[in-house]
Amino acid sequence: MKILPLSMKNLRRKPGRTAVLVLLTAFLAMAVFGGSVVVLSLRTGLRNLEARLGADIILVPSEAQSKVSFQNMFLQGTTGAFYMDASVADKAMEVPGVEKTAPQTFLASLKADCCSIRIQVIGIDQNRDFTVQPWIARSLTGQLGDMDVAVGCEVEAGIGEIIRIYEQRCRVVARLEPTGTGLDTAVYCSMQTMDTLLAAAEAKGISHKISSGDDSVVSAVYVKVKDGYDIDTVNTALTGKLRKVTAVRTRSMITGVSDSLAGISRTVSVLIGVIWLLAFIILLLAYILSIKERSREFAVLRMIGASAKMLGRLTLFESGICGCIGGLAGTGAAAVGALSFSALIGSSLGLPYLLPDIGTILLLAAGTVLLTAAVSALASAFAAWRLSRIHPGTALREGN
Amino acid sequence: MVKKQVIPGCITLVLSLVTAIGSTTFLGPCVHEDGSVGACHWAGRALLGLGLLLAVLSLLAVLLRRARGGLYLSIAVTCILGMLTPGTLISLCKMSSMHCRAVMQPAMILLFAAAGTAAVCGAAASMRKEKGRV
Numbered sequence: 364m365k366i367l368p369l370s371m372k373n374l375r376r377k378p379g380r381t382a383v384l385v386l387l388t389a390f391l392a393m394a395v396f397g398g399s400v401v402v403l404s405l406r407t408g409l410r411n412l413e414a415r416l417g418a419d420i421i422l423v424p425s426e427a428q429s430k431v432s433f434q435n436m437f438l439q440g441t442t443g444a445f446y447m448d449a450s451v452a453d454k455a456m457e458v459p460g461v462e463k464t465a466p467q468t469f470l471a472s473l474k475a476d477c478c479s480i481r482i483q484v485i486g487i488d489q490n491r492d493f494t495v496q497p498w499i500a501r502s503l504t505g506q507l508g509d510m511d512v513a514v515g516c517e518v519e520a521g522i523g524e525i526i527r528i529y530e531q532r533c534r535v536v537a538r539l540e541p542t543g544t545g546l547d548t549a550v551y552c553s554m555q556t557m558d559t560l561l562a563a564a565e566a567k568g569i570s571h572k573i574s575s576g577d578d579s580v581v582s583a584v585y586v587k588v589k590d591g592y593d594i595d596t597v598n599t600a601l602t603g604k605l606r607k608v609t610a611v612r613t614r615s616m617i618t619g620v621s622d623s624l625a626g627i628s629r630t631v632s633v634l635i636g637v638i639w640l641l642a643f644i645i646l647l648l649a650y651i652l653s654i655k656e657r658s659r660e661f662a663v664l665r666m667i668g669a670s671a672k673m674l675g676r677l678t679l680f681e682s683g684i685c686g687c688i689g690g691l692a693g694t695g696a697a698a699v700g701a702l703s704f705s706a707l708i709g710s711s712l713g714l715p716y717l718l719p720d721i722g723t724i725l726l727l728a729a730g731t732v733l734l735t736a737a738v739s740a741l742a743s744a745f746a747a748w749r750l751s752r753i754h755p756g757t758a759l760r761e762g763n
Numbered sequence: 764m765v766k767k768q769v770i771p772g773c774i775t776l777v778l779s780l781v782t783a784i785g786s787t788t789f790l791g792p793c794v795h796e797d798g799s800v801g802a803c804h805w806a807g808r809a810l811l812g813l814g815l816l817l818a819v820l821s822l823l824a825v826l827l828r829r830a831r832g833g834l835y836l837s838i839a840v841t842c843i844l845g846m847l848t849p850g851t852l853i854s855l856c857k858m859s860s861m862h863c864r865a866v867m868q869p870a871m872i873l874l875f876a877a878a879g880t881a882a883v884c885g886a887a888a889s890m891r892k893e894k895g896r897v
Contacts, residue, residue, distance in 0.1 A: 482858070519857040519864070526857070548858055703869035706860050 366673065370680040380653060381685060387646055388689025388739050389696070394638040396731040397697035398631045401708065403723065405624045408543030408715025412620070415542045416613045417494040418465070418585035419594045420601060422451055425609050427583075444471045446580040451608055452491070455584060458600045460592030465492040468557055469582035470564075482518070483549045484528060486557030494585045495539075495551055503537035507553045513537035515547035517706075526550070529563035543709060543717030586610075623714055639738070646742035650682065654746040662755040671751035678747040679740050686739025690732035698728060768831055768892060771885030775838055776821035778878040782845070782871065783814030790870045792855075793862045803863035806853040810871055813845045817878065824885065832893060835886035842879030846872050 374381045424447040452464040468486040487495050489506050499513045502522070507513060512526070512533045520526050520535045527533070533552065541547055552560070588597050594612060601610040654661070661674050669677075701708070702718065709716030718724070785791070792807035817838060824834040849855055849868040856863050 517859045519855075519859060548860055699873065703873060704865070706865035710860055710865065 366676050366680050370677055370684060373677075373681055374684060384646070384649060384682070384685040384739075385689040385692065387642055387649070388686045388735050389693035390689075391639060391642045391738065392690040392693025392731050392735045393697040394635050394642075395734065396694045396728060397701055398635045399727055399731070400697070400701040400718070400724065401712075402628050402631055403719045403727070404543070404705070404709075404716050405627060405712070405714055407719050408709075408717040409620055409624055411540075411542045411717055412544050412546075412715045415494075415498065415544075415546060416616075417497070417587075418613055419588040420586040420598050421611045421613060421616075422455060422584040422586060422601065422605065422608050423447070423582070423611060425607050427609065444469050444582070446582055447608060449579050449581045451605055452581065452584045454605060455586055455601055458597060458604055460589050460597040460600070462587045462589040463491065463493060464587075465494055465585040466581040467492075467495075467583050467585065468554065468580070470557060470560060482528070483545070484557065484560060485549050485551050486554045487551055489553055492585075493587060498539050499537045499551065501537075501540065507536065507551070507556070509553070510534060510556050510559065511536040511552065512556065513539060513551040515539050515549045516541040517547040518550060529560055529567060531560055531563045533560075541717055543715040620714060627712070627714070643738060643742055646739060647745060650678070650743040650746040651749070654678065654750050658750075658753065659759060661750060662753075662759045665755035675747035675751050678743050678750065682743035683736050683740045686736035687732060689739070690735030693735065694728045694731045698724070767888040768828075768885060769825055771835065771881040771888070772821050772825035772831075774881040775878045775885070776818060776825065778874050778881070779814050779817035779821055782874050782878075783811055783818060785870065785874070786810040786814055786867070790867050791862075792867055801856060802853065803849075803855040803861075803867070806849045806855055806863065807867065809848050809853055810845065810867075813841060813848065813875075817841050817845070832886055832889035835882045835889060838882035839879050839886065842875040842882060845875035846879070 424445050427445040446468075449466060452466045455461055455464050466488050470484040470486065471482075485495075487507075489496065495513070499507070503513065510531065510533050512535055514520055514526070514535050514537070516539060518526070518535075518538075520538075522535055522538060524535045525532045526535060528550070533550070533556070539547075539551075586597075586601070588594050594614070598610045598612050602608075664674060664677075665671070702724075705716070705718050719727075782790075786807050792803035793801065795801060820834055820838045820841065824831055824838065827834065844852075849863070849871050855861070855868060859865065
């Protein structure tokens with residue numbers, strides 16, 4: 364007697380029962396795959412944010428902390444425009460332990476022609492920058508020219524395309540790699556281009572706190588600490604030396620994000636655990652009831668020569684097939700949801716969110732399907748063991 | 764037997780209504796701060812039109828027994844058009860975190876894909892029945 368064709372026939376013969384078992388296992392697979400993709404994406408986002416920031420300390424005007432949280436600007440892409448004296452960059456260099464400083468100027472555009480929201484324009488001093496330039500260099504050899512911009516990966520403009528900011532035509536010359544944060548929605552340009560954009564804003568009657576040609580103010584200064592110096596000590600020294608300036612340690616910013624991530628990971632893990640436990644109990648009960656209902660069918664099979672071991676294998680095959688189909692369906696549904704709406708999930712969480720590479724996702728999907736099939740088979744194993752202990756004669760008499 | 768041909772029509776009818784209502788509400792294009800309209804606004808309008816067209820075709824597929832196969836095929840073709848509308852045929856905002864790209868585009872593609880699959884199943888069931896008659 365061939366087990367596989369018989370299992371398939373049994374499953375087809377009772378479509379309602381099969382559908383319930385498949386749905387249960389699909390639910391299990393969805394919970395595991397969806398939850399794992401979210402947690403992995405948060406971890407990937409955090410790793411990339413850490414790599415992108417590059418600096419040890421960021422100096423911002425004190426008002427930046429109250430006006431628009433500096434962290435929100437990075438993580439959620441909230442536009443911010445705050446300014447401080449440009450001499451901060453030179454003064455910071457006088458502090459022992461500071462290796463280099465890179466000033467940046469922020470400008471919240473009114474509305475670019477591309478989008479319905481404001482975008483953050485960031486002007487970088489190309490001679491001093493060490494944070495954005497290495498990333499721009501991955502897709503652009505040389506420096507940003509006049510009216511050239513590098514765009515974050517979420518700005519859907521290809522290299523060579525023109526985007527208009529304050530009615531000014533800016534040529535996209537580089538696209539930056541994703542970070543899963545607000546940095547992905549920013550547009551980077553040289554200080555010269557920033558001047559032109561400010562002049563264009565003034566011509567349109569839009570007033571910013573800085574005016575074109577005013578190079579005496581900057582928005583943030585990125586600080587790299589020399590090797591061998593304690594970053595906290597340098598941070599304290601910078602706070603003491605510079606007035607009306609807040610020194611933010613990038614590590615503390617990332618630690619805050621990391622703590623939120625750990626909290627979310629814990630919650631997701633507990634939820635997955637609870638769902639698995641409940642689904643396992645339901646599957647176990649479903650198989651026990653199903654075997655009880657089919658006791659006469661199994662007794663007849665025993666009488667025509669099927670061994671108890673063979674019936675056990677039949678049950679395991681049936682549950683394994685249900686687990687595989689449910690696992691594939693659940694993983695597929697979760698993949699469609701998690702991949703299609705990743706931008707929405709990322710913005711809802713407000714944390715760095717970046718999908719892992721396709722290889723990892725495929726591996727995770729395969730693992731989920733295998734795990735679901737294994738758990739489904741495990742749930743039926745108990746029922747199969749009980750079945751092997753019942754004498755066919757007794758089963759037939761009980762059935763009558 | 765009749766059920767097999769009518770159920771896909773009911774599914775596409777529900778999905779097309781979700782598409783039509785969604786394209787003007789929770790699955791709609793971006794809302795501009797200054798009240799102006801962008802490219803994604805027109806994609807939303809086109810999706811509303813396609814959703815309504817799909818609803819009419821689905822209703823006809825449920826009611827008209829004789830033209831069912833052809834109607835299902837036209838629903839499937841309309842679904843392909845619907846999937847291509849946001850982003851390919853009509854451009855959207857240029858930032859992937861925007862509502863039109865993060866919500867409207869994936870949701871509409873999924874809705875039209877589901878409706879298209881149901882329509883293909885309906886067409887297959889209708890054609891099988893026609894073959895049986897011959």
